[in-house]
Amino acid sequence: MNRSHRPPTSHTSRVFPAVAALILLLSGLASSSALGQPMAKQLQKLKALAPARGYVIAHKDVKNPPKLFGGPISVTVTQSSGGVFVALPDRRRLDTYVFGTPSMPRAFAGTPGINGVPPPAREAEDDHYTRMKKPSPFGDKYLVMADGRMELHAVDATAVDGATTEDQVRFKASWKDKQGNTYEVRCCGMLASHGMEFPTFGGVVTNHILHGVTRLGTALMPTEFAYVAFWGMGEVRKNGKVLDKPRLIHGMLTEYVRGEGYKLAFDDEVTPTRMQFHLMIPPFMPDPPNLSFTEKPVKTGFTLPNGMELPFWHVMFENLETKAERGQ
Amino acid sequence: MMTFRITLLSGLFTLSVLSAACSSAQTPPKAPPAPDAVVGMTNTLRFEPDTVRVPVGGTVEWRNTSLLVHTVTGDPARATLEGSARLPEGAEPFDSGNLEPEAVFRHTFTVPGVYGYFCIPHEGAKMKGVVIVSPKQ
Numbered sequence: 001m002n003r004s005h006r007p008p009t010s011h012t013s014r015v016f017p018a019v020a021a022l023i024l025l026l027s028g029l030a031s032s033s034a035l036g037q038p039m040a041k042q043l044q045k046l047k048a049l050a051p052a053r054g055y056v057i058a059h060k061d062v063k064n065p066p067k068l069f070g071g072p073i074s075v076t077v078t079q080s081s082g083g084v085f086v087a088l089p090d091r092r093r094l095d096t097y098v099f100g101t102p103s104m105p106r107a108f109a110g111t112p113g114i115n116g117v118p119p120p121a122r123e124a125e126d127d128h129y130t131r132m133k134k135p136s137p138f139g140d141k142y143l144v145m146a147d148g149r150m151e152l153h154a155v156d157a158t159a160v161d162g163a164t165t166e167d168q169v170r171f172k173a174s175w176k177d178k179q180g181n182t183y184e185v186r187c188c189g190m191l192a193s194h195g196m197e198f199p200t201f202g203g204v205v206t207n208h209i210l211h212g213v214t215r216l217g218t219a220l221m222p223t224e225f226a227y228v229a230f231w232g233m234g235e236v237r238k239n240g241k242v243l244d245k246p247r248l249i250h251g252m253l254t255e256y257v258r259g260e261g262y263k264l265a266f267d268d269e270v271t272p273t274r275m276q277f278h279l280m281i282p283p284f285m286p287d288p289p290n291l292s293f294t295e296k297p298v299k300t301g302f303t304l305p306n307g308m309e310l311p312f313w314h315v316m317f318e319n320l321e322t323k324a325e326r327g328q
Numbered sequence: 329m330m331t332f333r334i335t336l337l338s339g340l341f342t343l344s345v346l347s348a349a350c351s352s353a354q355t356p357p358k359a360p361p362a363p364d365a366v367v368g369m370t371n372t373l374r375f376e377p378d379t380v381r382v383p384v385g386g387t388v389e390w391r392n393t394s395l396l397v398h399t400v401t402g403d404p405a406r407a408t409l410e411g412s413a414r415l416p417e418g419a420e421p422f423d424s425g426n427l428e429p430e431a432v433f434r435h436t437f438t439v440p441g442v443y444g445y446f447c448i449p450h451e452g453a454k455m456k457g458v459v460i461v462s463p464k465q
Contacts, residue, residue, distance in 0.1 A: 132373030
């Protein structure tokens, strides 16, 4: 482990130097249309290597996808008072359990940021990765905002991805900044009956492990057990006015994945005995014809101290009440 | 200041109603004695200060100075992580329940020793504190 870091030399790794600039996608600073032709081709290659692509292809056109074993599960998650944690752009520390080492990288394929992370986007010391070179929505920096409210009613009825789904979601969440502006998210006009680069299980999944090593969702979040998770298209509001619609909305109730100082945990730091709810509106849009994602910053209406608009919402709710039962 | 004024006015109104209803209620209720220590609860998921010392029979006041909901839980039965809570032998567990922003909780410690307590929703983020209760000299 004390060997100095050498550039990777495998075929897959030769792709990486050419896509180093793609990491800009993670911070919403570039679009694929702005990339040169060779770069765009490399990005397509990287997306095509998304590990669950074959699985999604096998399921996406199934007209009557199988039902959940044992029957549907109905879940309600609410927060009726207290603040929320709003993630700020940060350079995620990289977990060896998830990302491997420079000599044996893992979790590199798929759209950068929303799925894998190409090794050129990672800082390394000796033979281990340290942190991302650029900020992403996943890190240790955050703000607390007041008056967080959230209500999720979900039904997990359909077991796997398909062309149709019987899953259901009614979701709304809101919080307020120091100036008294109210930010609100509503979902779902449409559920993701199948995923793009990874499965979405009909739009709602219960009692399943996600993120990290699973490659179901971004690898930048730790591997975590989700009691319920959903993916769908919804809208983003500020002070009652719709700012952005439709947007990909992802929410999940999981085991607790923050540590001291609210640092985003590595896999061996997760607390299985406590829960938190994550709301994520990524700076990406689904690209169904290509079973992939394209970069598109979210119009959040929230201005960062540097004058830029926050290009995503990643909000944690932790004053929760939960209820789940079999049946609709 | 505004909060103080509103509180004072509503207090006077309450007193006048009580006076009318019960002629023996002539003296205003006593303000609670000042606590022996005050602990803040922050947006950074800390009890500040994280350790306080009080004499036996002393009272600690926790003030939720954050925008978040916290708890003050000195009950090992409610802890899910080792080291979150501990009590001296013979001491009763205590729990504030959910404390909304600006809420206050007080607890009087009658058994000397070292008390470890934590915040239930932020136990995973290691939000915990210690009260050291000194025996009578």
